Amino acid sequence: xxxxxxxxxxxxxxxxxxxxxxxxxxxxxxxxxxxxxxxxxxxxxxxxxxxxxxxxxxxxxxxxxxxxxxxxxxxxxxxxxxxxxxxxxxxxxxxxxxxxxxxxxxxxxxxxxxxxxxxxxxxxxxxxxxxxxxxxxxxxxxxxxxxxxxxxxxxxxxxxxxxxxxxxxxxxxxxxxxxxxxxxxxxxxxxxxxxxxxxxxxxxxxxxxxxxxxxxxxxxxxxxxxxxxxxxxxxxxxxxxxxxxxxxxxxxxxxxxxxxxxxxxxxxxxxxxxxxxxxxxxxxxxxxxxxxxxxxxxxxxxxxxxxxxxxxxxxxxxxxxxxxxxxxxxxxxxxxxxxxxxxxxxxxxxxxxxxxxxxxxxxxxxxxxxxxxxxxxxxxxxxxxxxxxxxxxxxxxxxxxxxxxxxx
Numbered sequence: 001x002x003x004x005x006x007x008x009x010x011x012x013x014x015x016x017x018x019x020x021x022x023x024x025x026x027x028x029x030x031x032x033x034x035x036x037x038x039x040x041x042x043x044x045x046x047x048x049x050x051x052x053x054x055x056x057x058x059x060x061x062x063x064x065x066x067x068x069x070x071x072x073x074x075x076x077x078x079x080x081x082x083x084x085x086x087x088x089x090x091x092x093x094x095x096x097x098x099x100x101x102x103x104x105x106x107x108x109x110x111x112x113x114x115x116x117x118x119x120x121x122x123x124x125x126x127x128x129x130x131x132x133x134x135x136x137x138x139x140x141x142x143x144x145x146x147x148x149x150x151x152x153x154x155x156x157x158x159x160x161x162x163x164x165x166x167x168x169x170x171x172x173x174x175x176x177x178x179x180x181x182x183x184x185x186x187x188x189x190x191x192x193x194x195x196x197x198x199x200x201x202x203x204x205x206x207x208x209x210x211x212x213x214x215x216x217x218x219x220x221x222x223x224x225x226x227x228x229x230x231x232x233x234x235x236x237x238x239x240x241x242x243x244x245x246x247x248x249x250x251x252x253x254x255x256x257x258x259x260x261x262x263x264x265x266x267x268x269x270x271x272x273x274x275x276x277x278x279x280x281x282x283x284x285x286x287x288x289x290x291x292x293x294x295x296x297x298x299x300x301x302x303x304x305x306x307x308x309x310x311x312x313x314x315x316x317x318x319x320x321x322x323x324x325x326x327x328x329x330x331x332x333x334x335x336x337x338x339x340x341x342x343x344x345x346x347x348x349x350x351x352x353x354x355x356x357x358x359x360x361x362x363x364x365x366x367x368x369x370x371x372x373x374x375x376x377x378x379x380x381x382x383x384x385x386x387x388x389x390x391x392x393x394x395x396x397x398x399x400x401x402x403x404x405x406x407x408x
Contacts, residue, residue: 027141028077030077033080036119036120039119039123053127072130078143078149078150079134079143080149110167113171117171120153132146153174155171158179159187160179161187184202191204191205244281264286268289269281270293272303299353301356310357314352315366318346319370319373326377329341339397342378346374350367368403372393375393
């Protein structure tokens with residue numbers, strides 16, 4: 001088998017700090033708000049008699065929507081997704097839901113979704129001191145820095161597309177940044193979630209997605225549809241040598257179609273197996289370096305498939321993380337809290353990528369020794385105290401868990 005790789009240090013506890021303090025530096029995002037649907041039901045999308053600046057908590061007409069600018073501000077919402085569907089809560093990036101009911105399918109669904117996009121944009125324009133329309137992550141940050149609530153559009157009703165790719169493209173141009181496959185009814189190309197429950201009476205028609213549904217997104221690479229190519233950073237390919245060469249050529253051709261380029265200097269090849277041999281791979285006439293091991297997504301992968309060095313490296317990193325926060329782990333905090341912190345800040349470092357490890361007896365012993373090092377350190381038990389591991393675990397109120405977690 002041949003593989004090809006394409007290419008907070010500390011803190012202080014302050015009792016006066018609150019979890020909400022982080023909201024001054026990062027935007028809180030509400031992924032769904034049904035206010036636009038309420039505007040359609042109650043006011044036929046007319047904004048003249050809708051005062052979004054008022055506290056509507058007790059309002060007999062609008063109170064059921066649980067949303068107004070004073071509460072969005074009080075909740076420190078940084079961005080709101082306005083979905084084209086409507087029920088809601090509030091926080092500080094808002095996704096406004098553009099929702100249309102299932103009874104509009106095969107009738108006026110397209111008209112309704114356009115009207116909902118329109119009312120969302122008019123609402124944002126009516127309150128420029130508080131709301132700012134956004135269509136990207138950068139747009140969210142721009143609004144946040146100006147002290148405004150970034151407002152995005154999402155379409156919560158796949159039937160709004162009327163099974164037309166042109167509608168999907170049009171909604172994107174209008175600013176929508178997500179479309180759900182379905183709501184509570186099937187579409188001609190996708191089954192809704194109620195189809196999984198026989199008691200709902202909604203039939204299973206497509207076993208998930210029809211062929212049209214499967215082709216709604218993505219690009220074709222090597223005869224297969226790739227549905228997420230936005231974050232084209234690192235990629236790993238595994239295949240026999242001759243097949244890998246063909247895959248590499250196809251991938252390079254597909255990248256060029258989208259203005260991307262494989263960096264040959266950062267790409268590495270590695271032979272995985274008992275028989276080590278030299279391979280000759282090239283990208284755009286540049287040779288790809290062959291290595292015995294490389295780091296991928298933070299883990300070291302070796303040609304002999306041994307995880308020994310990776311286990312040693314992870315344990316060393318976890319011990320360093322423990323040493324940096326020793327005052328906390330061995331300090332006066334309650335034991336249960338200290339145990340939670342240890343598992344959060346130390347175990348997570350030690351076990352990162354552990355699901356890929358193939359452990360031998362020597363690695364298992366090393367991991368168990370490290371686990372006992374943690375609990376002895378927290379309980380301030382020295383090795384010279386001649387206290388058995390079982391007694392230390394009983395004192396800590398723990399049991400050996402690391403190997404069990406890895407084997408899961």
